[in-house]
Amino acid sequence: MRALPLHLEAGSDVRRSLEQLALEHQASGFVLSVVGNLSRAAFACPGKTAPTLLQGELEIITLQGTLSPGGVHLHLSFSDAECQVWGGHLEHGTLVLRGADLLVGLLDESPSPAAGATQMRPRVEIATLPGCPFSRRALRMLRTLGIPFQEIEATGGGSVPQLFIDGVAIGGYDALAELHSRGELEPLRGL
Numbered sequence: 001m002r003a004l005p006l007h008l009e010a011g012s013d014v015r016r017s018l019e020q021l022a023l024e025h026q027a028s029g030f031v032l033s034v035v036g037n038l039s040r041a042a043f044a045c046p047g048k049t050a051p052t053l054l055q056g057e058l059e060i061i062t063l064q065g066t067l068s069p070g071g072v073h074l075h076l077s078f079s080d081a082e083c084q085v086w087g088g089h090l091e092h093g094t095l096v097l098r099g100a101d102l103l104v105g106l107l108d109e110s111p112s113p114a115a116g117a118t119q120m121r122p123r124v125e126i127a128t129l130p131g132c133p134f135s136r137r138a139l140r141m142l143r144t145l146g147i148p149f150q151e152i153e154a155t156g157g158g159s160v161p162q163l164f165i166d167g168v169a170i171g172g173y174d175a176l177a178e179l180h181s182r183g184e185l186e187p188l189r190g191l
Contacts, residue, residue, distance in 0.1 A: 001105050003032060008100040014038075015074065015092050018067050021104060028068035028146070029106040036060050036100025043076055043088035049133045051091040056081055060100060063090065066146065067104070070122070073143040089140065122148035123188055127162040129154050134173040135161040141176060147188045 004025075008017055022028065038058040042051045058078045065074035076094065077087035124142065126149055128135035138161045142149045154160045163170050165188070170179065179185050 001029070001107055004029075004104045004106055006102040006104055008036065008096045008102070010039075010096055010098055012096045012100070013092060014063070014076075014094045014096065014100065015072060015090050018072050018074065018102075018104070022067040022069050022072065025106055026069055027106040027108075028066065029104055030066050031063050031074065032103040032105045034060055034063040034100060034102045036102075037097040038078060038094060038100075039097040040093060040095045041076065041078055041086065042091040042093035043086070044091055044136070045088045049131070051093070052086075052088065053093070054080065054086060057097060058086075061085065062087075063102070065090070066143070068143075068146065068148075070148045071139070071143045073140060122150050123166050124149040125152060125164040125167075126150070127152045127154040127160055129160045132160050138163065138173045138176050141173075141180065145180070145185055145189060147185060 006017070006021060008014065018031070038060060040053065040055045041058050042053050044051050058080055061077045061079060063074060063076050065072065067074070074090040075087065076090040077085060079085050124147055126138060126142065128139065128151055130153070139151065154162065159172060161172050163172065163176055170176070
């Protein structure tokens with residue numbers, strides 16, 4: 001593992017910055033530490049269909065979770081001017097106020113036997129619709145488990161999400177959760 005310091009300037013989107021870091025380094029990892037403040041926090045609370053937005057001078061308390069070229073899954077906690085603590089899943093639109101300093105641990109990947117070969121498509125594909133809570137849950141589960149996937153925006157009136165493993169339709173979120181509970185998603189993990 002290598003530790004990489006990351007300074008975010010005022011106005012930086014925290015989630016986008018970490019997604020970009022994982023893409024630039026083509027590496028998976030996790031947040032080791034963070035200090036800084038926010039002008040706006042966007043976070044998903046359990047059971048809510050849309051992110052919660054808070055604005056003001058917000059002090060970051062913790063930021064933890066995983067990142068990879070396929071996406072991030074991060075939990076944020078912060079306090080407001082009254083020292084009330086808030087938290088949830090970090091969403092796009094969380095903006096740095098004056099600055100934030102993070103230390104990110106990137107995992108050293110050992111080269112695969114097919115190093116240099118054409119990059120294979122992920123074995124999992126998921127059709128989603130923006131704003132669909134079950135699509136968000138399925139995406140969150142895939143990211144949390146470290147399963148590489150390709151997201152496709154659904155068209156038409158069918159139910160979402162729809163998941164495919166190696167081109168075979170498995171169903172929606174409930175089917176994905178059932179496979180996870182039986183341990184059948186383990187071979188799909190990228191880490």
